[in-house]
Amino acid sequence: MRAFLLRRLVHAVFVVWGVVTVVFFLVRLTGDPAALLVDATATREEVERARQALGLDRPLLVQYAEFLRAAPLGDFGVSLRERRPAMGMVLEHFWPATAQLALAALVLAVVLPIPLGVIAATHRNGALDHASRLGSLFLQSMPSFWLGLMLILLFAVALGGLLPAFGSGTLSHLILPALTLAAAPLAQNVRLIRAGMLEVLQEDYVRTARAKGLAERGVVYRHALRNAAGPFLTVSGLSLGFMLSGTIVIETVFSWPGMGRLIVQAVPGRDFPVIQAAVFLFAILFVAVNLVVDVLQGLLDPRARVFGDGA
Amino acid sequence: MTALHRPVLWLALAILGLPLAAGAAPPTSVDGVPIDPEAELVVALTDDTTNLDPRIGMGSIRSNYIRQIFESLVDVDRQGRPVPGLALSWKPVNDLTWEFVLRRGVTFHDGEPFNADTVLFNLDRMFRKNLDKWGIKDVAAGTAFDKVYPFVTRWEKVDDYTVRVHTSEPSATLWDFLGREPLVPRAWTIKHGVEALNDKPVGTGPWKLVAWKRKDHMAFERNDGYWGGPTLAKRLRLQVIPEAAARIAALRAGQVHLVEAVPPLDAEVLGKTSTIRVASSVQKLACRIYLNGRTKDAYESGGKDGAFADPRVRMALNLAVNREAIIAKIFHGLALANASPVATVAYGYAAQPPYPYDPARAKALLAEAGVSAAQPLTLQLLLPAKHYGQAFDETVGAVVEMLKAVGVQVTVQTLDFGTLLQTLTKGTLPPNGGFAACRTSNNLDADDFVRDWATTTLVNWTPYPPELLALYQSTRRQVDAKKRLAALAELQQRVRDWAPVVSLYQEKKAYAHSARVLQFVPTQELNMDFRGVALRR
Numbered sequence: 001m002r003a004f005l006l007r008r009l010v011h012a013v014f015v016v017w018g019v020v021t022v023v024f025f026l027v028r029l030t031g032d033p034a035a036l037l038v039d040a041t042a043t044r045e046e047v048e049r050a051r052q053a054l055g056l057d058r059p060l061l062v063q064y065a066e067f068l069r070a071a072p073l074g075d076f077g078v079s080l081r082e083r084r085p086a087m088g089m090v091l092e093h094f095w096p097a098t099a100q101l102a103l104a105a106l107v108l109a110v111v112l113p114i115p116l117g118v119i120a121a122t123h124r125n126g127a128l129d130h131a132s133r134l135g136s137l138f139l140q141s142m143p144s145f146w147l148g149l150m151l152i153l154l155f156a157v158a159l160g161g162l163l164p165a166f167g168s169g170t171l172s173h174l175i176l177p178a179l180t181l182a183a184a185p186l187a188q189n190v191r192l193i194r195a196g197m198l199e200v201l202q203e204d205y206v207r208t209a210r211a212k213g214l215a216e217r218g219v220v221y222r223h224a225l226r227n228a229a230g231p232f233l234t235v236s237g238l239s240l241g242f243m244l245s246g247t248i249v250i251e252t253v254f255s256w257p258g259m260g261r262l263i264v265q266a267v268p269g270r271d272f273p274v275i276q277a278a279v280f281l282f283a284i285l286f287v288a289v290n291l292v293v294d295v296l297q298g299l300l301d302p303r304a305r306v307f308g309d310g311a
Numbered sequence: 312m313t314a315l316h317r318p319v320l321w322l323a324l325a326i327l328g329l330p331l332a333a334g335a336a337p338p339t340s341v342d343g344v345p346i347d348p349e350a351e352l353v354v355a356l357t358d359d360t361t362n363l364d365p366r367i368g369m370g371s372i373r374s375n376y377i378r379q380i381f382e383s384l385v386d387v388d389r390q391g392r393p394v395p396g397l398a399l400s401w402k403p404v405n406d407l408t409w410e411f412v413l414r415r416g417v418t419f420h421d422g423e424p425f426n427a428d429t430v431l432f433n434l435d436r437m438f439r440k441n442l443d444k445w446g447i448k449d450v451a452a453g454t455a456f457d458k459v460y461p462f463v464t465r466w467e468k469v470d471d472y473t474v475r476v477h478t479s480e481p482s483a484t485l486w487d488f489l490g491r492e493p494l495v496p497r498a499w500t501i502k503h504g505v506e507a508l509n510d511k512p513v514g515t516g517p518w519k520l521v522a523w524k525r526k527d528h529m530a531f532e533r534n535d536g537y538w539g540g541p542t543l544a545k546r547l548r549l550q551v552i553p554e555a556a557a558r559i560a561a562l563r564a565g566q567v568h569l570v571e572a573v574p575p576l577d578a579e580v581l582g583k584t585s586t587i588r589v590a591s592s593v594q595k596l597a598c599r600i601y602l603n604g605r606t607k608d609a610y611e612s613g614g615k616d617g618a619f620a621d622p623r624v625r626m627a628l629n630l631a632v633n634r635e636a637i638i639a640k641i642f643h644g645l646a647l648a649n650a651s652p653v654a655t656v657a658y659g660y661a662a663q664p665p666y667p668y669d670p671a672r673a674k675a676l677l678a679e680a681g682v683s684a685a686q687p688l689t690l691q692l693l694l695p696a697k698h699y700g701q702a703f704d705e706t707v708g709a710v711v712e713m714l715k716a717v718g719v720q721v722t723v724q725t726l727d728f729g730t731l732l733q734t735l736t737k738g739t740l741p742p743n744g745g746f747a748a749c750r751t752s753n754n755l756d757a758d759d760f761v762r763d764w765a766t767t768t769l770v771n772w773t774p775y776p777p778e779l780l781a782l783y784q785s786t787r788r789q790v791d792a793k794k795r796l797a798a799l800a801e802l803q804q805r806v807r808d809w810a811p812v813v814s815l816y817q818e819k820k821a822y823a824h825s826a827r828v829l830q831f832v833p834t835q836e837l838n839m840d841f842r843g844v845a846l847r848r
Contacts (some may be wrong), residue, residue: 166566
């Protein structure tokens with residue numbers, strides 16, 4: 001286990017380095033931010049002066065060397081638009097706003113599908129199964145942007161301000177954006193659990209368990225679900241990536257002051273330091289969560305163990 | 312009283328009309344309607360500012376925040392006319408000197424007095440002089456005053472409340488381009504550094520910044536010591552809600568009182584709602600198609616004539632556009648056609664005959680200019696989609712079809728705004744290139760608009776021919792207001808006929824507010840003014 005974790009940590013360092021390096025050069029391929037920092041009626045000299053002030057007139061490799069020296073220390077430079085430390089800005093928007101939203105949505109998308117998927121599978125072709133499948137299809141096919149607006153109109157306008165239409169800070173502010181963000185992965189997970197359970201429930205060991213007189217609840221949740229959960233767990237880990245990128249749309253609709261909107265504005269504004277800091281953080285989170293998923297999978301199903309027996 | 316000195320008259324009238332009762336208790340009613348002077352006014356805006364230092368730029372988003380905190384020498388009344396701000400008056404004392412007499416008894420929110428030293432310090436920052444002396448850093452400024460106005464040579468303090476600015480040539484608009492720049496405190500900035508101006512600065516304005524949660528909201532409190540009298544609400548919250556539908560939902564839910572940038576169709580619907588009021592104002596935002604009309608001997612032409620160097624071609628394109636249909640169908644009336652290069656709400660604007668929609672004449676002009684089936688006119692149009700809003704994108708789409716209808720072969724290249732600016736900065740617009748863009752102004756005077764074709768700015772792809780350049784320069788140097796207005800009118804008429812761009816529309820901005828909001832008048836400037844706005848009790 002320890003060797004596995006060490007190996008994965010070394011992998012993680014290379015993955016994160018690779019990602020930020022690719023992003024470093026890619027964002028610079030998109031063009032020069034200097035012209036965006038002056039008026040459209042500015043002269044060429046004014047644009048050139050802005051470029052010099054930002055250090056963008058230096059050779060690219062010099063800029064990259066400087067980046068590699070400072071980035072491991074968390075120093076991604078100063079935002080070109082806000083003139084503040086880029087990583088500080090990213091963290092300020094990540095915690096608590098984006099972290100709260102992504103975690104709340106992740107919990108909804110991971111916890112709710114378990115009973116829903118199991119009920120649908122154990123009541124195959126019954127009313128509950130049909131309702132679950134129809135609901136999942138509905139949630140998956142609905143654009144989150146539109147769903148968010150409909151929820152605002154329903155809960156904030158039609159129901160007399162039952163929930164706030166925008167903003168953050170309280171649990172009531174969190175409900176609508178978290179529901180909207182969770183909708184599509186939740187529906188997907190319900191379908192995954194249902195499909196996995198239907199397959200596993202046909203297995204011999206399930207029949208054996210029933211024949212031995214185990215309670216149906218124990219058969220379903222202890223034996224069948226544990227084996228059906230593999231793909232669900234993998235997809236849930238990957239869902240975090242969706243959650244983090246999905247917040248971009250949700251944050252715009254609900255005026256949620258998280259990282260999504262920061263990135264949305266940093267990309268067209270060519271705010272290189274902010275883009276790099278955000279990608280760095282995303283890469284670390286994504287690698288960490290998938291590492292946790294790998295470990296969990298091994299704990300649930302010894303066949304999926306990637307860290308070896310007795311480790 | 313000459314037209315140039317009309318601002319001075321307005322100043323006097325405004326002084327008489329303004330309640331100069333700093334520290335006075337706010338009124339509890341407006342026109343007999345009881346108001347809540349302790350209320351919080353919540354306003355939904357489309358975006359947050361990225362910084363608060365006026366030197367970094369005064370674009371439309373920044374201005375809304377910056378001008379609540381900071382003030383300039385010249386203020387603007389609700390009709391868009393210049394009135395006294397931090398200066399009580401301004402006048403040319405000779406051809407090469409302007410004098411500003413400052414308002415007394417004004418303090419910044421931290422108690423620092425406003426006086427001539429404040430103005431000199433700000434002029435030093437604007438023109439990048441004496442920065443070492445003050446121990447402050449330079450910033451990448453939106454407007455480099457030393458480059459744009461190199462004829463401003465020096466400034467001096469006559470006494471604690473009088474400042475003179477000297478120029479090397481007569482400058483008719485100095486009161487405008489210097490007077491509209493928001494002023495920051497001297498001692499506070501030296502003590503805390505220019506970076507602090509982007510965090511929690513102090514100004515002389517009607518609202519004190521209390522909290523700023525980035526990308527979320529900015530909270531202000533009434534400046535009880537404001538020289539212009541107390542504001543009618545105790546607190547102001549500028550709430551960021553980027554999505555228009557969400558802004559309107561928040562208004563309908565009663566969670567905000569006022570929203571900006573209401574889409575035209577929504578404005579029509581909201582106007583029929585009994586609890587909501589809709590207001591609109593003409594803005595300076597002029598949207599156009601810029602065309603490559605640089606001749607091969609002009610700067611950055613790549614040695615080739617621009618395909619649109621011939622004024623007949625550009626005029627033909629103007630005649631091919633049905634603006635009335637665009638304004639009716641896309642903007643539902645919330646835009647106007649303006650054939651002058653100057654915004655209708657700028658000082659010095661002279662109305663020009665509209666470009667008629669005349670496809671037949673457009674085709675004839677193109678033929679006259681040598682365009683034929685064998686030698687067709689092509690236009691590679693760069694479109695910064697989603698930058699200026701949906702109505703702009705729809706307008707450009709409609710105009711492309713109109714241009715095709717008169718035989719112009721148009722290809723549209725969609726790109727992000729940054730890439731467009733980069734193309735313009737590098738000067739790599741193709742000879743048959745053009746781009747769709749809007750421009751606005753932070754100044755009051757027409758000069759900012761007619762300057763577009765005089766210098767090597769990013770938007771200047773059809774430089775003035777020598778006779779127009781000479782006329783433009785005369786408008787800048789003519790200090791006699793009457794003569795200057797006449798020259799400006801002539802310049803506008805000749806630019807209209809010379810048609811450097813395809814004029815599309817000038818924006819009217821729509822706002823919606825709850826019926827509780829009293830006395831909200833949208834300004835024609837880039838910022839909203841909440842000084843007289845009250846909430847019904």
